[in-house]
Amino acid sequence: MEVQKIGIVGAGQMGNGIAHVCALAGYDIIMADMSSEALDKARALIDRNMERQVSREKITAEDKATALGRIKTTLKLPDLGQTDLVIEAATERESIKTAIFEDLIPHLQPHTLLTSNTSSISITRLASRTDRPEKFMGFHFMNPVPVMQLVELIRGIATDEETFKACHDVVERLGKTAATAEDFPGFIVNRILMPMINEAVYTLYEGVGSVQSIDTSMRLGANHPMGPLELADFIGLDTCLAIMNVLHDGLADTKYRPCPLLTKYVEAGWLGRKSGRGFYDYRGETPVPTR
Numbered sequence: 349m350e351v352q353k354i355g356i357v358g359a360g361q362m363g364n365g366i367a368h369v370c371a372l373a374g375y376d377i378i379m380a381d382m383s384s385e386a387l388d389k390a391r392a393l394i395d396r397n398m399e400r401q402v403s404r405e406k407i408t409a410e411d412k413a414t415a416l417g418r419i420k421t422t423l424k425l426p427d428l429g430q431t432d433l434v435i436e437a438a439t440e441r442e443s444i445k446t447a448i449f450e451d452l453i454p455h456l457q458p459h460t461l462l463t464s465n466t467s468s469i470s471i472t473r474l475a476s477r478t479d480r481p482e483k484f485m486g487f488h489f490m491n492p493v494p495v496m497q498l499v500e501l502i503r504g505i506a507t508d509e510e511t512f513k514a515c516h517d518v519v520e521r522l523g524k525t526a527a528t529a530e531d532f533p534g535f536i537v538n539r540i541l542m543p544m545i546n547e548a549v550y551t552l553y554e555g556v557g558s559v560q561s562i563d564t565s566m567r568l569g570a571n572h573p574m575g576p577l578e579l580a581d582f583i584g585l586d587t588c589l590a591i592m593n594v595l596h597d598g599l600a601d602t603k604y605r606p607c608p609l610l611t612k613y614v615e616a617g618w619l620g621r622k623s624g625r626g627f628y629d630y631r632g633e634t635p636v637p638t639r
């Protein structure tokens with residue numbers, strides 16, 4: 349089966365990046381969100397990120413115009429009915445994702461593949477709530493999507509080979525590299541990355557270092573492109589906490605206990621870059637540590 353039309357649910361930081369790379373690869377895109385503000389913001393961001401690629405001569409102005417012309421947006425999930433592949437990239441909460449699939453399914457064609465960009469939630473469990481567990485799988489992009497080379501592909505217990513192959517073909521057409529992960533909490537990347545970020549928050553919580561010294565240590569001492577707290581702000585602290593909770597609940601091991609300080613930031617609505625404040629305050633000219 350060859351995918352031509354892709355539906356994306358959720359126009360946040362991941363949804364806009366997925367629309368960006370899929371449109372540049374020649375797919376027709378329809379992206380849905382609940383608010384027109386989110387859709388307008390996503391369009392503006394895609395425009396800006398593609399312009400950056402034009403100015404660095406990665407793509408031409410014509411590539412950009414053609415790709416932007418391939419992206420349609422909608423507030424109505426049924427408008428995704430005629431797509432071949434749906435990539436769900438809404439907020440990391442199982443109830444939200446399940447409700448989206450329930451609303452979407454009556455409108456889908458029988459052949460449409462359903463996937464989730466979830467960072468950690470069980471693919472098998474999400475699939476079991478749909479009418480097509482064999483055509484369901486995890487399609488996990490990394491942030492920022494236009495830059496990061498990896499896509500994790502996760503089969504649920506029922507995923508069939510045709511679905512896996514069709515998704516693998518899409519990853520290849522995007523010019524990205526697929527890594528296959530089994531369906532266990534956090535898959536591969538977040539099973540390893542998120543405990544490190546959580547440990548960085550514990551290091552801050554216990555006063556071992558300041559925000560700045562922790563990030564500087566990991567940037568210059570371990571050659572990470574971003575410090576772990578800067579990266580947590582970039583990912584979104586709500587998403588980091590949701591992933592830690594999935595690891596903690598799903599693996600039932602106290603080593604995955606989310607740091608209370610991470611919980612406190614999320615409770616304050618300090619979610620990182622996307623809300624203007626997290627471990628850093630982004631509201632001024634340059635980011636300022638909040639601790």
Ligand SMILES: CC(=O)CC(=O)SCCNC(=O)CCNC(=O)[C@H](O)C(C)(C)COP(=O)(O)OP(=O)(O)OC[C@H]1O[C@@H](n2cnc3c(N)ncnc32)[C@H](O)[C@@H]1OP(=O)(O)O
Pocket residue numbers: 397398400401404406466467489490491492493494495496537538541573574579583587
């Ligand atoms: C939570 C999950 O479920 C899974 C995850 O995603 S975990 C998060 C994974 N991501 C990471 O770990 C990111 C770590 N950070 C990095 O790799 C780098 O800091 C970064 C790539 C984000 C930025 O790199 P940088 O060197 O500081 O910035 P900058 O020089 O401006 O950009 C580097 C390149 O990325 C491009 N770029 C950066 N952000 C971009 C965006 N949003 N869209 C398009 N291009 C972008 C730039 O144009 C530049 O391209 P060229 O090298 O081709 O010229």
Ligand SMILES: NC(=O)C1=CN([C@@H]2O[C@H](COP(=O)(O)OP(=O)(O)OC[C@H]3O[C@@H](n4cnc5c(N)ncnc54)[C@H](OP(=O)(O)O)[C@@H]3O)[C@@H](O)[C@H]2O)C=CC1
Pocket residue numbers: 357358359360361362363380381382383386437438439440441444448465466467468488489490491582583584587622
């Ligand atoms: N951030 C990251 O680094 C990564 C995240 N992911 C995963 O990608 C998914 C999205 O994350 P991210 O883009 O960061 O999150 P964001 O918070 O940036 O975006 C989520 C978007 O989904 C929208 N949304 C919520 N409910 C619905 C709904 N019922 N129908 C349509 N849209 C809805 C939100 O709208 P509103 O704002 O109005 O609530 C928002 O625009 C999550 O599953 C996350 O775990 C995967 C890889 C990396």
